[in-house]
Amino acid sequence: MSANTPANSEPPAQPRPRRHRLRRFVTGALSGLLAAAAALGVAEFIAAFIGPQSSPVIAIGAAFIEATPTSLEQFAIRTFGSNDKLVLLIGIFTVLGLLAVAMGLLARRVLALGMAGVILLGVVGAAAAMTRPTASPLDAVPSLVGALAGSITLMLLIRAARSVEASIDAELSGDVSFSRAILAHRRFLLLSLGSAALTAVAGTAGRVLLGSRFNAEDSRQGVRLPKPDSPAPSVPAGADLEVPGLVPFFTPNPVFYKVDTTLVTPQLPAAEWSLRVHGMVGRELRLSYEDLLARPILERDITLACVSNEVGGNLVGNARWLGISLADLLREVGVDPKADQIVSRSTDGWTCGTPTQVVMDGRDALLAIGMNGEPLPLDHGFPVRMVVPGLYGYVSACKWLVDLRLTRFADFDSYWVERGWAEQAPIKTASRIDTPRSFAKLSSGTVPIAGVAYAQHRGIDRVEVSIDDGEWQQARLAAEDSIETWRQWVYPWDATPGDHRIEVRATDGTGDTQSQERVTPFPSGATGQHSVAVTVT
Amino acid sequence: MKIKTRRVAMASAAVALVLPLAACGNSNGDESTTTTADQASPATEAAGNFGPDCATFQQNNPSITTGMEDDPFATAAGKNPELATLTNAVGKAELIDTVNGVKPGTVFAPVNRAFAKIPAETLNSVLEDKPTLMNILTLHVVKTQKLTESSFTESGAKVASVQGGELTLKREGEDFTVTDPQGNKARVLCGGVQTDSGPVHLIDTVLMPAAEAKQ
Numbered sequence: 001m002s003a004n005t006p007a008n009s010e011p012p013a014q015p016r017p018r019r020h021r022l023r024r025f026v027t028g029a030l031s032g033l034l035a036a037a038a039a040l041g042v043a044e045f046i047a048a049f050i051g052p053q054s055s056p057v058i059a060i061g062a063a064f065i066e067a068t069p070t071s072l073e074q075f076a077i078r079t080f081g082s083n084d085k086l087v088l089l090i091g092i093f094t095v096l097g098l099l100a101v102a103m104g105l106l107a108r109r110v111l112a113l114g115m116a117g118v119i120l121l122g123v124v125g126a127a128a129a130m131t132r133p134t135a136s137p138l139d140a141v142p143s144l145v146g147a148l149a150g151s152i153t154l155m156l157l158i159r160a161a162r163s164v165e166a167s168i169d170a171e172l173s174g175d176v177s178f179s180r181a182i183l184a185h186r187r188f189l190l191l192s193l194g195s196a197a198l199t200a201v202a203g204t205a206g207r208v209l210l211g212s213r214f215n216a217e218d219s220r221q222g223v224r225l226p227k228p229d230s231p232a233p234s235v236p237a238g239a240d241l242e243v244p245g246l247v248p249f250f251t252p253n254p255v256f257y258k259v260d261t262t263l264v265t266p267q268l269p270a271a272e273w274s275l276r277v278h279g280m281v282g283r284e285l286r287l288s289y290e291d292l293l294a295r296p297i298l299e300r301d302i303t304l305a306c307v308s309n310e311v312g313g314n315l316v317g318n319a320r321w322l323g324i325s326l327a328d329l330l331r332e333v334g335v336d337p338k339a340d341q342i343v344s345r346s347t348d349g350w351t352c353g354t355p356t357q358v359v360m361d362g363r364d365a366l367l368a369i370g371m372n373g374e375p376l377p378l379d380h381g382f383p384v385r386m387v388v389p390g391l392y393g394y395v396s397a398c399k400w401l402v403d404l405r406l407t408r409f410a411d412f413d414s415y416w417v418e419r420g421w422a423e424q425a426p427i428k429t430a431s432r433i434d435t436p437r438s439f440a441k442l443s444s445g446t447v448p449i450a451g452v453a454y455a456q457h458r459g460i461d462r463v464e465v466s467i468d469d470g471e472w473q474q475a476r477l478a479a480e481d482s483i484e485t486w487r488q489w490v491y492p493w494d495a496t497p498g499d500h501r502i503e504v505r506a507t508d509g510t511g512d513t514q515s516q517e518r519v520t521p522f523p524s525g526a527t528g529q530h531s532v533a534v535t536v537t
Numbered sequence: 538m539k540i541k542t543r544r545v546a547m548a549s550a551a552v553a554l555v556l557p558l559a560a561c562g563n564s565n566g567d568e569s570t571t572t573t574a575d576q577a578s579p580a581t582e583a584a585g586n587f588g589p590d591c592a593t594f595q596q597n598n599p600s601i602t603t604g605m606e607d608d609p610f611a612t613a614a615g616k617n618p619e620l621a622t623l624t625n626a627v628g629k630a631e632l633i634d635t636v637n638g639v640k641p642g643t644v645f646a647p648v649n650r651a652f653a654k655i656p657a658e659t660l661n662s663v664l665e666d667k668p669t670l671m672n673i674l675t676l677h678v679v680k681t682q683k684l685t686e687s688s689f690t691e692s693g694a695k696v697a698s699v700q701g702g703e704l705t706l707k708r709e710g711e712d713f714t715v716t717d718p719q720g721n722k723a724r725v726l727c728g729g730v731q732t733d734s735g736p737v738h739l740i741d742t743v744l745m746p747a748a749e750a751k752q
Contacts, residue, residue, distance in 0.1 A: 310612060312634045438638035439680060439699045499671060501631060533635040533671070 020165075024108055027164065027188070031157035032104020034195045035118060036096060039150025041199035043125070044206030046142040052210055052267060053132045053347070054139035056125030056146065061088055061263050063128040066349050085263055096121075107158045114158070115151040122147020132349060153195045160188040219269035220382050223375040225322055228299035232320055235301070238479035241488045243450040245435030249481070249488065250301075251317035253377050259306050259315065259393065261415070262348045266400040270383040275367075279343075279406035282334025289383055292369065295324045300364045300389075303454055303485045305427050307392040308521045312432050312530040316454065318485050321387050322370030327360050329367070330406075335360075339406035343414060344386050344398035352398040353414035354388055355424065356406065363389050363457060364484070367401065389484035390457030392425040392525060422524035429455040429514050431463055431489075431506035433532045440534045444497050447536075449475075450490040451504060459483035459509030465491040466503045475504075483509060495536045503531040587686040588713055588739070591727040594619070601739075605732045609637040610644050610678075613732040619739060622652040630670045636678065640734040643684040645677045645704070645715055647743045648726060655743060675700035676717065676746050683735040686728060689713045702746045717744035
């Protein structure tokens with residue numbers, strides 16, 4: 001501001017100080033926002049050369065999800081439903097925006113402090129990136145370089161804003177011509193547009209490059225699955241009853257259920273994948289994808305189920321998996337007898353705790369690379385996931401697997417256990433009516449009632465159907481493929497006119513029959529006998 | 538000149554900030570939870586709701602209008618405090634699994650005070666009479682179609698319920714009504730509540746099937 005007010009100038013009119021303050025506020029806030037945008041754009045561009053996990057926003061988001069206390073998470077899911085991740089991203093950007101405005105206003109008064117604030121935010125982003133499970137020191141680079149770019153942008157903009165102020169004051173007190181003021185304005189405008197353009201170009205280029213460089217789909221297309229050393233026994237004739245309306249014996253990959261907590265589908269090219277096996281083991285091990293392929297390959301049919309599955313729900317699917325024996329791998333490294341928990345970790349930080357004893361008891365627990373004849377689809381865990389027959393997914397089926405740590409249940413709670421779900425979670429016996437469907441209108445005569453039943457690792461002994469709370473009638477079971485898969489069943493019903501209710505129950509290989517008792521999926525899986533009401537005319 | 542400068546600069550800042558957000562949004566692809574074969578992912582937001590009482594419901598208890606997006610119909614109703622009586626009725630009719638199996642579809646859900654309009658004695662006897670109860674409840678369910686705000690027309694759109702009776706969906710300005718085969722009009726208090734199976738429209742009256750209920 002001009003220090004000398006010439007004697008012959010008019011005293012400033014009343015509104016002038018307010019306009020002054022408003023202009024200072026706007027240019028300060030704007031500079032802050034533009035500097036923050038530039039920081040993010042540059043960070044995104046650099047992240048394209050290092051990896052998606054180094055992008056500050058993604059890293060902060062992932063760290064936040066991991067650190068969220070259960071109560072806040074449940075509040076978010078209740079309030080926002082399946083939009084909760086989008087809300088998280090919007091929240092992060094909003095907070096960043098507010099902080100950026102604050103930095104800009106601070107810088108307008110004391111430039112050095114504002115710049116220090118931007119650098120500090122960069123450090124926070126870098127720190128978040130370093131907390132990621134597969135972090136390397138390189139992951140800190142995008143946030144730090146971005147912060148540097150941001151603080152330089154802030155400096156240039158604030159200086160330009162200050163000279164706008166100075167030129168206005170000079171003009172008002174008659175020192176300089178109108179054109180000097182215009183030039184100062186133009187400079188600020190050009191700098192603003194320039195930094196916005198830099199942000200847009202760097203950010204977009206970064207996103208596009210990231211998409212192409214770290215696209216795991218190309219890697220997946222290039223994978224040639226080996227032939228199994230131990231193939232699955234051929235599926236017996238009659239394992240698929242092929243009743244119209246009944247799900248096929250193998251669930252096709254595109255419709256196989258998916259449940260996870262990832263913000264974006266992890267892109268993990270096989271060539272860059274490695275698995276670290278450590279913790280309470282005799283020796284540590286690090287495996288590459290090639291190392292995995294060189295081991296004996298098993299092929300097994302296993303039905304997976306999600307603990308959140310309601311009675312009659314479809315969060316269950318059957319596939320032919322290709323992979324290596326997890327038990328053999330663990331025997332090779334030597335497991336401390338006190339290590340009762342295998343904590344598997346996904347590339348996005350999600351953890352899963354599996355009882356060591358279950359994995360080692362002789363069942364075919366796999367580190368899977370293939371699903372129904374092709375490499376794991378990206379959203380089903382490419383390149384490697386865990387599959388343990390008989391346990392719900394949240395304690396056994398870690399996707400995008402990058403880390404196995406042998407520890408004790410007493411020492412560590414995995415993701416969902418932290419949030420109240422059961423530590424031990426064997427799959428409960430279940431049965432389901434696939435056809436006829438709810439409220440179906442049927443013609444009297446023979447109506448095939450059909451569905452699936454499963455009790456992984458115990459097998460299915462018997463399935464029974466009851467019509468209108470009548471006597472339990474035995475249904476015909478499809479041929480058994482293995483005790484780790486579901487079994488189809490069919491009951492030829494002599495349907496008479498009227499409203500009817502069909503109910504089903506299964507008995508497992510140990511002789512236990514499903515009870516009528518209803519419990520909700522939380523905390524260890526739903527129970528109850530599935531029923532369907534139909535009308536026959 | 539000054540004003541124009543500020544406006545242009547603010548606009549470019551806004552664009553620069555939105556760009557990374559848009560890029561993040563686009564790369565999200567299929568990251569959402571519980572995806573199943575026939576789910577047409579609903580554009581879940583408050584903007585999908587319609588009706589006079591949505592704001593009040595949201596304020597009193599958000600779980601009346603949100604939080605059920607991953608649940609099938611009956612489970613969703615079970616979590617909704619405004620649908621406690623309805624859930625009890627569905628349980629009495631032994632239709633929980635069947636209603637959960639309707640997917641896709643639409644449910645017209647009478648709120649608790651809708652049931653309070655029925656004399657207590659009548660309501661209790663109906664709750665013990667399974668065939669009658671089932672007849673009434675299935676009048677509130679439409680299979681296959683996901684009926685939204687635009688399904689309610691000025692002239693009155695007719696839809697067939699599972700029970701067989703016809704429902705008329707009418708819109709008069711900002712009033713949305715559902716008329717049952719007996720001619721009774723129920724008001725939609727808040728429509729478009731999202732579940733995994735389809736929309737639920739909260740109504741203020743229990744719909745009644747035609748006197749001769751055989752279909």
